[in-house]
Amino acid sequence: MGERVKDKVAIVIGAGSVGPGWGNGKAAAVLYAREGAKVMAVDVNISAAEETKAIIDSEGGECIVGQADVSRAEDVESIIKRTQEHFGCIDILHNNVGILSVGGAVELTEEAWDHEFSVNIKSMFLSCKYVLPVMESQGRGSIINISSTAAVRWYGVSYIAYSASKAAVGGITRTVALQYADKGIRCNSVLPGLINTPLVRNSLTSAYADGDVDEMMRIRDGQSPTGKMGTAWDVAHASLFLASDDAAYINGVELLVDGGFTARSA
Ligand SMILES: NC(=O)c1ccc[n+]([C@@H]2O[C@H](COP(=O)([O-])OP(=O)(O)OC[C@H]3O[C@@H](n4cnc5c(N)ncnc54)[C@H](O)[C@@H]3O)[C@@H](O)[C@H]2O)c1
Secondary structure (H helix, E strand, O other), rough: OOOOOOOEEEEEEEEOOOOOOOOHHHHHHHHHOOOEEEEEEEEEEEEHHHHHHHHHHOOOOEEEEEOOOOHHHHHHHHHHHHHHHHHHHEEEEEEOOOOOOEEOOOOOOHHHHHHHHHHHHHHHHHHHHHHHHHHHHHHHHHEEEEEOHHHHOOOOOEHHHHHHHHHHHHHHHHHHHHOOOHOOOOEEEEEEEEEEEEHHHOOOHHHHHHHHHHHHHHHHHHHOOOOOOOOOHHHHHHHHHHHHHHHHOOOOOOOOOOOOOHHOOO
16 A cells, blocks of 8 residues: 555546456546545446445455436536545545547537537536535645547547547646646646557447457557557556645646657657
8 A cells, every 4th residue: 555645535437447357447546545545436337336446445445436427417516525525525536437439520420429528528527616616625636637649639530529528628627727726726637548448448349440359459559659558557647646746736737648659640
């Protein structure tokens, strides 16, 4: 057990994983707990959040779970209220939820566009809306918004609502960061690149190699300058740094976690 966020309270939204293995949110929740934080693990799928809690419990950490569809204001308000009531404060808000539908402007339906914007970006607006007054009253807090390098680069596959909603994360991050900079609150985003998580197998298979998952993984490894996709732990460690006091003077940044992908195509 480390102490990088010792005794801080972290709320991780999207703390489960859509499939077996380590998603970014699950790894972040477990890492915050390993580094001493008390964690509220939130997910629309309560059994996914329970799985994360079971890992944290088994390692001697502290975790409670909450069910919420993060695109619904009443759900978000209620889990933030519960976290504050249970732990007494909220130091870290980690916005991990993100969904992806393959399709460009012609192929994607209007309903899919609206849904993706609700889940990927309205969710961040809502969690900030309810958590910022709590952080302001404490005079401290760190918000981590999980974006994507798809916000700033083309990866060879059209997922227009995903790219556009992730680009909007930068706007939320900068606005919150600057409005609250003199109130002890920092807001930063992390832009993961090609990461090997269950989300990729779940959402992207149709866009690669006629649905051949192993081939898709080979292609994505090959697209990375390092020859290998990153892991959920790479994203979690970057988030831990931003959440911790080590990053006390880091505010409003977009931290690339992509093995150099963005630099190569700058
Ligand atoms: N894997 C990659 O290559 C990659 C690359 C760049 C960015 N990202 C970003 O990382 C984040 C997700 O990573 P992950 O691996 O943890 O994904 P994941 O799909 O495993 O999602 C984590 C959890 O979010 C939950 N969730 C989905 N919709 C929800 C909702 N409406 N309300 C509450 N919870 C909801 C799911 O049930 C799941 O347990 C996303 O923001 C994604 O855009 C991933």
